[in-house]
Amino acid sequence: MIDRRKTRQVVVGAVPVGGDAPISVQSMTTTKTADVEGTLTQIYALAAAGCDIVRCTCNEEEAAEGLAHIVSRSPVPIVADIHFQYKLALAAIEAGVHALRLNPGNIRKPAHIKLVASEARDRGLPIRIGVNAGSLDPDIAEQFGGATPEALVASAVRELDYFREVDFDDVKISVKASNVLLMIEAYRLLADTVDSPLHLGVTEAGPPPAGLVKSTAGIGTLLAEGIGDTIRFSLTADPVEEARAGRVLLEALGLRERKSVDLIACPSCGRAEVDVIEIATAAQRALEDRKIPLQVAVMGCVVNGPGEARDADLGIAAGRGKGHLFVKGKVVRVVPESEMVQALIDEAEAIVAEGIDARLAKADANAEAIAAAEREQLIELRGVDVNHSLDKIARIREIAED
Numbered sequence: 001m002i003d004r005r006k007t008r009q010v011v012v013g014a015v016p017v018g019g020d021a022p023i024s025v026q027s028m029t030t031t032k033t034a035d036v037e038g039t040l041t042q043i044y045a046l047a048a049a050g051c052d053i054v055r056c057t058c059n060e061e062e063a064a065e066g067l068a069h070i071v072s073r074s075p076v077p078i079v080a081d082i083h084f085q086y087k088l089a090l091a092a093i094e095a096g097v098h099a100l101r102l103n104p105g106n107i108r109k110p111a112h113i114k115l116v117a118s119e120a121r122d123r124g125l126p127i128r129i130g131v132n133a134g135s136l137d138p139d140i141a142e143q144f145g146g147a148t149p150e151a152l153v154a155s156a157v158r159e160l161d162y163f164r165e166v167d168f169d170d171v172k173i174s175v176k177a178s179n180v181l182l183m184i185e186a187y188r189l190l191a192d193t194v195d196s197p198l199h200l201g202v203t204e205a206g207p208p209p210a211g212l213v214k215s216t217a218g219i220g221t222l223l224a225e226g227i228g229d230t231i232r233f234s235l236t237a238d239p240v241e242e243a244r245a246g247r248v249l250l251e252a253l254g255l256r257e258r259k260s261v262d263l264i265a266c267p268s269c270g271r272a273e274v275d276v277i278e279i280a281t282a283a284q285r286a287l288e289d290r291k292i293p294l295q296v297a298v299m300g301c302v303v304n305g306p307g308e309a310r311d312a313d314l315g316i317a318a319g320r321g322k323g324h325l326f327v328k329g330k331v332v333r334v335v336p337e338s339e340m341v342q343a344l345i346d347e348a349e350a351i352v353a354e355g356i357d358a359r360l361a362k363a364d365a366n367a368e369a370i371a372a373a374e375r376e377q378l379i380e381l382r383g384v385d386v387n388h389s390l391d392k393i394a395r396i397r398e399i400a401e402d
């Protein structure tokens with residue numbers, strides 16, 4: 001269990017952030033916000049993928065008008081992203097958004113900042129202070145010799161001080177950077193400095209797989225230390241990928257209840273009796289679509305597969321033209337290879353409907369014996385030494401003696 005840092009709580013629409021609230025997943029639409037139908041289509045897709053809060057840019061008057069239509073039809077709270085023009089923050093508030101994100105690096109006049117904070121205070125809206133290493137206030141960058149962790153935190157604290165001058169501190173804070181180590185150090189320092197809930201992200205992480213790896217390294221490291229109350233993967237990809245990645249990370253760390261399948265699969269090797277990639281991909285798609293919250297294993301051979309995946313709720317391992325379907329490590333059925341994916345899906349649905357014990361009680365009485373015999377046959381046929389190591393060692397010695 002991760003011991004989470006204690007933070008204050010803010011509420012975005014109906015979603016609490018901070019305190020003992022579950023860590024929420026955020027993403028951002030890539031449509032023009034003025035395109036109401038297109039933006040709502042993306043928001044619905046994000047919500048279906050597990051996104052709790054969606055941000056839309058409010059970069060022009062038409063976007064603010066779009067938001068006025070979007071907020072009432074959105075299934076999740078909407079945050080308006082504001083850059084440079086404080087009047088667009090006021091317009092977004094008027095549109096009925098559930099929160100704002102302000103970048104202290106590009107709305108700099110204290111009077112403007114305090115005016116927006118006062119309006120948010122009066123309407124009960126939280127604001128995210130979204131510091132970004134790439135657009136840091138120039139005077140702070142100069143003072144600290146660049147975008148250092150101290151500079152990012154100083155920018156956030158200065159904005160917070162302006163807010164407090166008008167008696168407003170209903171805030172979340174982010175100090176994002178595209179450099180993972182800088183981002184980690186900045187958030188650690190921020191966590192020691194304020195008790196506000198923190199929004200984690202590696203900015204401009206790029207396309208997958210690099211973007212996923214960088215985001216997971218940064219966000220995952222902090223979450224494991226108990227830091228972070230809401231997260232966003234910033235990928236150069238369909239935002240649905242961001243939402244999925246956020247959910248998977250939180251579920252993997254035990255920070256959110258499992259809602260979707262956790263598919264584990266062996267990497268495959270010379271011993272594999274099937275195309276593991278093909279079967280695992282087909283199973284992942286089918287189980288994800290059905291929202292089955294189980295750990296499911298796809299293993300390339302029956303020699304090692306069932307043992308290595310014995311903790312999975314269920315799994316399938318390939319024999320000679322057959323699949324051994326196992327539940328909690330016990331083989332419950334042996335099916336033809338062509339039916340492996342379907343058998344996995346059927347059993348997963350049956351477990352969700354009836355429970356693991358009921359399914360174990362309905363196991364084919366002969367399955368374990370059939371599976372054991374086939375496993376022995378395979379070991380006899382292929383040998384336990386899949387790498388043919390004795391032959392190779394003999395060859396290596398011949399080469400050395402030449």
Ligand code: SF4
Nearest residue numbers: 266268269272300301
């Ligand atoms: S389960 Fe079998 S096929 Fe998969 S990696 Fe292990 S030994 Fe290889």
